[in-house]
Amino acid sequence: MTDGFGQGWTVAYNGAGTVYLATATRDTFFIGSCIAFPWSAILASSSPAWGSTTRQEVPGVPPIADPIASTRRLGENLAMPILPKERDPRLITIRRGGSLTDEDHHLLAEWAALCAEHVLPFFEDACPEDARPRDAIAVGRAWIRGEVPMRDAHRTAFVANAAARGLPDPARFAALAAGQAVAVAHVAAHYLGAAAYAIRAAAASVAVGNAEGARLQELGWQRERLPATLRELVLEDQRTRNDICWGVFTG
Incomplete structure (x- = not known):
């Protein structure tokens, strides 16, 4: 889902059934409201949270209980x-x-x-x-x-x-x-x-x-x-x- 400007993320999926609110710019990937990762670090990372099939939840970022409903609300409220x-x-x-x-x-x-x-x-x-x-x-x-x-x-x-x-x-x-x-x-x-x-x-x-x-x-x-x-x-x-x-x- 885009953010209303035609690019950028509004959700991130960790591969294990957990979806997080997220967004992105050309240089940085944001999870939640305050955690940011440079794209270079993400691409180079071997952390289980990003790079393997056995994924972990991202520390400090609560998952969304109902990702579909939350994504819909995000679209309605922030990116109509x-x-x-x-x-x-x-x-x-x-x-x-x-x-x-x-x-x-x-x-x-x-x-x-x-x-x-x-x-x-x-x-x-x-x-x-x-x-x-x-x-x-x-x-x-x-x-x-x-x-x-x-x-x-x-x-x-x-x-x-x-x-x-x-x-x-x-x-x-x-x-x-x-x-x-x-x-x-x-x-x-x-x-x-x-x-x-x-x-x-x-x-x-x-x-x-x-x-x-x-x-x-x-x-x-x-x-x-x-x-x-x-x-x-x-x-x-x-x-x-x-x-x-x-x-x-x-x-």
Whole structure:
């Protein structure tokens, strides 16, 4: 199962009926919320936990009692597909066969960064020492300026996603918004994911009875900051993808 960016793990299987929550970047494999192994160490390892048919449980990492249900919940809560099965060519760059110019790609990336940045305090209040989501937004802006290659920006999305694990919803969604924002460098259509997660963060930060008002307020704040040249495209995209974005763009 992928993590919503088209690559990376959400579960790891130890060969003995035990499944663990996991994820991966190009360089590192993560198990649970805090254990990380370089790929080189994994590939070179002869540990029974990795390299033999008689496998051991990974020390310190509790197995998932119901891996299928847990994987489904992970997909629903962390990696619901923001991207449609059929991509809008207006959100695909010219070099990839679409019609999106670099200038408009950068405008979408900056708007996504604004959306994610607006709810970043929800994360930083919960995790004041964790700079990963803020750094991810900065990397996205560095990509806009031409200072960071797309591949580096794409990898940073996984780092921001990892910061979301195990947190209350407002902080979790704020971190995921940052991950989506920096992922715009790789796939422009992720811009809407940044906006959607930011709205979810705002709605989750208030009492249930006030959530709808908070959702509409955040949605309005975002729309006021849409680039004028892209406003109609984004509003149409919100209507088209609303169902796979938790309905947050209704209104």
